[in-house]
Amino acid sequence: MIPSRKGEFSEELAIQNGYSSEQAVFLGRLYSDYQDFRFRMGRKFAFRPPKTIIIGPPEPFAELLALHEVSHAICGHKDFRADVERLKMEVQAWEKARELSVRYDVDYNEELVQRELDTYRDWLHQKSRCPICGLTRFQTPDGKYHCPSCEAFNAAQKTR
Numbered sequence: 001m002i003p004s005r006k007g008e009f010s011e012e013l014a015i016q017n018g019y020s021s022e023q024a025v026f027l028g029r030l031y032s033d034y035q036d037f038r039f040r041m042g043r044k045f046a047f048r049p050p051k052t053i054i055i056g057p058p059e060p061f062a063e064l065l066a067l068h069e070v071s072h073a074i075c076g077h078k079d080f081r082a083d084v085e086r087l088k089m090e091v092q093a094w095e096k097a098r099e100l101s102v103r104y105d106v107d108y109n110e111e112l113v114q115r116e117l118d119t120y121r122d123w124l125h126q127k128s129r130c131p132i133c134g135l136t137r138f139q140t141p142d143g144k145y146h147c148p149s150c151e152a153f154n155a156a157q158k159t160r
């Protein structure tokens with residue numbers, strides 16, 4: 001049993017949150033292997049840059065999801081304002097999780113990974129759609145979206 005840093009993850013806390021003792025031991029192993037990272041229990045699996053791993057409630061792929069969030073931290077991911085970067089980071093974190101899944105003997109479920117990536121693809125697609133004309137917009141490095149059609153129209157209106 002690994003002693004808990006205050007307010008952070010512990011095996012007992014994982015068990016209190018419904019994890020089996022086997023899963024709690026796995027999470028405890030991650031926690032002790034990556035002592036530079038912070039682990040917290042939360043409502044869903046997530047990564048908070050630069051180094052906080054949120055462990056969500058138990059679910060069938062909890063181990064793999066935990067490896068994925070740890071992978072974001074290992075890859076040094078930060079908040080990228082450009083959403084295309086975000087999708088790249090997701091792909092990269094899953095690649096890393098694949099390596100880790102071998103080391104930790106966790107099943108790498110390709111279907112889950114594709115499903116997770118699809119939610120980002122859909123999100124990206126939705127975000128990039130112009131709410132006025134429905135055309136696909138482009139994003140500048142400041143994170144703002146621009147619609148080529150509407151901006152050309154607005155520019156034409158202004159010069160009139």
Ligand SMILES: [Zn+2]
Nearest residue numbers: 068072090093
């Ligand atoms: Zn992710």
Ligand SMILES: [Zn+2]
Nearest residue numbers: 130133147150
């Ligand atoms: Zn538009």
